[in-house]
Structure formats: structure tokens, C-alpha cells
Amino acid sequence: MAFNRYRVYDIVQRSLSTILLGTTFVGGAFITANVYNNYVQKKKLQQEGEAFELEQQNNRHLDSLASKVSALHSVSLNIHDDVNDQNRLLDNTSETFNRFGNMFDRTRQTLTHTMATAGSRFMCYLTLILVFGVFSLYYIAVNLLSRESDPPELT
Known part of the structure; x- marks a missing residue:
């Protein structure tokens, strides 16, 4: 250095x-x-x-x-x-x-x-009851749905 x-x-x-x-x-x-x-x-x-x-x-x-x-x-x-x-x-x-x-x-x-x-008579009754039940449910459902879809009435 x-x-x-x-x-x-x-x-x-x-x-x-x-x-x-x-x-x-x-x-x-x-x-x-x-x-x-x-x-x-x-x-x-x-x-x-x-x-x-x-x-x-x-x-x-x-x-x-x-x-x-x-x-x-x-x-x-x-x-x-x-x-x-x-x-x-x-x-x-x-x-x-x-x-x-x-x-x-x-x-x-x-x-x-x-x-x-059961016999055939019972089966006939059972079938009628089931058909009646299905149609009843269908009728109730259609009526309830149609009431709900109607517009409210104005007074």
C-alpha cells in the first residue's frame, strides 16, 4: 500500500x-x-x-x-x-x-x-275405494289450485 x-x-x-x-x-x-x-x-x-x-x-x-x-x-x-x-x-x-x-x-x-x-269380492271393493280416493284427491287439488290462482276481487 x-x-x-x-x-x-x-x-x-x-x-x-x-x-x-x-x-x-x-x-x-x-x-x-x-x-x-x-x-x-x-x-x-x-x-x-x-x-x-x-x-x-x-x-x-x-x-x-x-x-x-x-x-x-x-x-x-x-x-x-x-x-x-x-x-x-x-x-x-x-x-x-x-x-x-x-x-x-x-x-x-x-x-x-x-x-x-281375501276373495275376488274384496278386491273389487278395494279397487273401487282406491279409484274413488284418487279422483277425490284430484278434484280437491284442482279446486284448491284454481282458487289460489284467481285474482282477488276488488270491492
């Missing part, structure tokens, strides 16, 4: 001016200690202001994220409640179909037993 006398001269000059005159070499120029202290304080305040602004910005972003997380939480709770309601509905539907299947099996067994033991 070569000896650089200009570098040494520069260091000595800066040191002497700092000690004797109370000046500091900043940015290529000698300035007094008061100016330097003001510069340092201004720089520090500027950095603190920037830090404060960044902190406020972070707080705004955190508040925004908190509201979004809260919204997602409420949506997930609503989904959970809806899934539980649908599971309950499916369970009730399954139980209803099981009961219907059991009743249908009992009716089929009873009808099979009745047909095996």
Missing part, C-alpha cells in the same frame, strides 16, 4: 480545524459545530417524521387487515351455521324416508296378506 501524503494532509487538516476552530468537514465543506448540530437534529427529526409516517401507514394497513379478517371470520361462522343446518335437514329427511319406507313395507305386507286370504 502506497503512502498517500495528500490523504494524510487532508486528515490532519480536518482534525486541526475541528480541534482549533470548532468546525466539521461535511459534504466537502467545513461547517461550524452549531450548524453541524442543527443539521444533525434536522436530519434526525426528518428521519423520525418518516418513521412516524411509516408507523401510521402500517397502523392503517393493520386496521384494514383486521377488518378483512373480521369479515372473513363472520363469513366462516355463517358458513359453519349453514352447514350444520343443512346436515340437520339431511338427517331429518333421511329419518323421514326411513319411516316412509317402513310404513310402505308394512302396507305392502298387509296388502299381500289380504290379497292372499
Whole structure:
């Protein structure tokens, strides 16, 4: 490493001016200690202001994220409640179909037993009752639907 006398001269000059005159070499120029202290304080305040602004910005972003997380939480709770309601509905539907299947099996067994033991006269009565029941249900359904579809009368 070569000896650089200009570098040494520069260091000595800066040191002497700092000690004797109370000046500091900043940015290529000698300035007094008061100016330097003001510069340092201004720089520090500027950095603190920037830090404060960044902190406020972070707080705004955190508040925004908190509201979004809260919204997602409420949506997930609503989904959970809806899934539980649908599971309950499916369970009730399954139980209803099981009961219907059991009743249908009992009716089929009873009808099979009745047909095996009864004569042709009973079958004729049973057929008439079933036909009458179907037509009665049809007549009731048509009349109820036609009443609901009629517009209300204005008086």
C-alpha cells in the first residue's frame, strides 16, 4: 500500500480545524459545530417524521387487515351455521324416508296378506275405494289450485 501524503494532509487538516476552530468537514465543506448540530437534529427529526409516517401507514394497513379478517371470520361462522343446518335437514329427511319406507313395507305386507286370504269380492271393493280416493284427491287439488290462482276481487 502506497503512502498517500495528500490523504494524510487532508486528515490532519480536518482534525486541526475541528480541534482549533470548532468546525466539521461535511459534504466537502467545513461547517461550524452549531450548524453541524442543527443539521444533525434536522436530519434526525426528518428521519423520525418518516418513521412516524411509516408507523401510521402500517397502523392503517393493520386496521384494514383486521377488518378483512373480521369479515372473513363472520363469513366462516355463517358458513359453519349453514352447514350444520343443512346436515340437520339431511338427517331429518333421511329419518323421514326411513319411516316412509317402513310404513310402505308394512302396507305392502298387509296388502299381500289380504290379497292372499281375501276373495275376488274384496278386491273389487278395494279397487273401487282406491279409484274413488284418487279422483277425490284430484278434484280437491284442482279446486284448491284454481282458487289460489284467481285474482282477488276488488270491492
